[in-house]
Amino acid sequence: MRAIRGLVFDKDGTLFDFRATWSAWTRALLLELTEGQEDPAIRIGQAIGYDLRTGDFAPDSHVIAHTPAEIADVMIPFLPDVDRSALVARMSSLATETDLVAATELAPLFAALKGAGLSIGLATNDFEVPARAHLDQAGVLEFFDFVSGFDSGYGAKPEPGPLLAFTAARGLVPAEVAMVGDSVHDLVAGRAAGMRTVGVLTGIAGKDDLAPYADVVLPHIGHLPEWLATGGAASS
Incomplete structure (x- = not known):
């Protein structure tokens, strides 16, 4: 060997x-995309495997190992007025601002x-x-x-x-x-x-x-x- x-x-x-760093990022992103409305944020969170109420991720959550573009593809059907490229760019920007643990x-x-x-x-x-x-x-x-x-x-x-x-x-x-x-x-x-x-x-x-x-x-x-x-x- x-x-x-x-x-x-x-x-x-x-x-x-992962939890300590990316739960806050995911919550902030969802609430920003839904202008602070919890019900639609909860629905989008469920689609990507994130529980807005508990801050927990499902074992198969897209946030865990998928690319930002793949995560965006799951969210876009819930966001008819959002441009995909703009969403991916915002995800990158918000990631740069994330507090790391x-x-x-x-x-x-x-x-x-x-x-x-x-x-x-x-x-x-x-x-x-x-x-x-x-x-x-x-x-x-x-x-x-x-x-x-x-x-x-x-x-x-x-x-x-x-x-x-x-x-x-x-x-x-x-x-x-x-x-x-x-x-x-x-x-x-x-x-x-x-x-x-x-x-x-x-x-x-x-x-x-x-x-x-x-x-x-x-x-x-x-x-x-x-x-x-x-x-x-x-x-x-």
């Missing part, structure tokens, strides 16, 4: 706690990973511009060698294109890389790319959801150094 030389991360639910202390973790000689990438189904803004806001952008959004030209997860673009950019082979994510989409993409896969429990999916697609499931990314010290071994 090859030594791990690179890590490619998902963003939301992996670097940042880190899954663990990010700067020390990524400093240690880079100090160990690892290449670090991000493959998110968010837009690239907000993704870079979020990494910068969290104080970790400098540690990332590669950042890809769904609009960066490499495709979107669960397809492996963004992950393979990372390996190509860093001169790695997939067997030397681990994909780290909180959703089945992330891990399916990692497997399709020929990478090891690490699930984390800071998203909506539970261990039983992720385990069939993961070499290991960790509570959060702060446990990565300990796992890497084992050589990136699979765990039952």
Whole structure:
């Protein structure tokens, strides 16, 4: 088994706690789109797998792993007077303004990973511009060698294109890389790319959801150094 030389991360639910970060964003978006009217906001929320009253996401919510354009496609039938392109642009703008809740202390973790000689990438189904803004806001952008959004030209997860673009950019082979994510989409993409896969429990999916697609499931990314010290071994 090859030594791990690179890590490619998902963003939301992996670097940042999903519920704590994106529930407020989803609520604000829905109420803005419906001019503060709760009943239509609740209906649109149900369509995308979000409960406006509790702030919870369904396990199959579109917000968890789909691209902003895919989320917009689900909402548009409820918004006959809203232009799709304008909606997608507003989603990007609002995402940039979102307050982030880190899954663990990010700067020390990524400093240690880079100090160990690892290449670090991000493959998110968010837009690239907000993704870079979020990494910068969290104080970790400098540690990332590669950042890809769904609009960066490499495709979107669960397809492996963004992950393979990372390996190509860093001169790695997939067997030397681990994909780290909180959703089945992330891990399916990692497997399709020929990478090891690490699930984390800071998203909506539970261990039983992720385990069939993961070499290991960790509570959060702060446990990565300990796992890497084992050589990136699979765990039952």
